Amino acid sequence: xxxxxxxxxxxxxxxxxxxxxxxxxxxxxxxxxxxxxxxxxxxxxxxxxxxxxxxxxxxxxxxxxxxxxxxxxxxxxxxxxxxxxxxxxxxxxxxxxxxxxxxxxxxxxxxxxxxxxxxxxxxxxx
Numbered sequence: 001x002x003x004x005x006x007x008x009x010x011x012x013x014x015x016x017x018x019x020x021x022x023x024x025x026x027x028x029x030x031x032x033x034x035x036x037x038x039x040x041x042x043x044x045x046x047x048x049x050x051x052x053x054x055x056x057x058x059x060x061x062x063x064x065x066x067x068x069x070x071x072x073x074x075x076x077x078x079x080x081x082x083x084x085x086x087x088x089x090x091x092x093x094x095x096x097x098x099x100x101x102x103x104x105x106x107x108x109x110x111x112x113x114x115x116x117x118x119x120x121x122x123x124x125x126x
Contacts, residue, residue, distance in 0.1 A: 004115055028077060031053035031104060036048040049081060068084070069082040099115075
């Protein structure tokens with residue numbers, strides 16, 4: 001079983017950038033599909049971005065609007081979420097999730113994923 005650990009969160013001003021990392025331990029990250037979700041206080045968990053095992057297919061939520069980029073380095077067992085032009089409404093706990101079984105599509109559904117990290121807090125001040 002894989003363990004997922006997020007890092008890279010913090011406090012940033014509006015318009016700033018952060019790069020989140022999701023590191024896998026326990027086994028290789030291949031052929032895991034990986035997704036990023038976020039959850040703000042009092043709100044439901046929301047899909048942000050996802051990437052196929054090879055990195056060839058990605059999927060983004062509409063609200064990302066070209067500001068975020070998901071990528072992966074399978075040699076390092078790590079998936080990244082580069083977030084630019086951050087807005088106060090991006091404030092949330094960001095969680096990564098993984099799925100080891102097919103069909104290896106970068107799904108937007110939280111129930112698709114088998115493993116979850118604990119999350120990293122992102123706070124964007126206005």
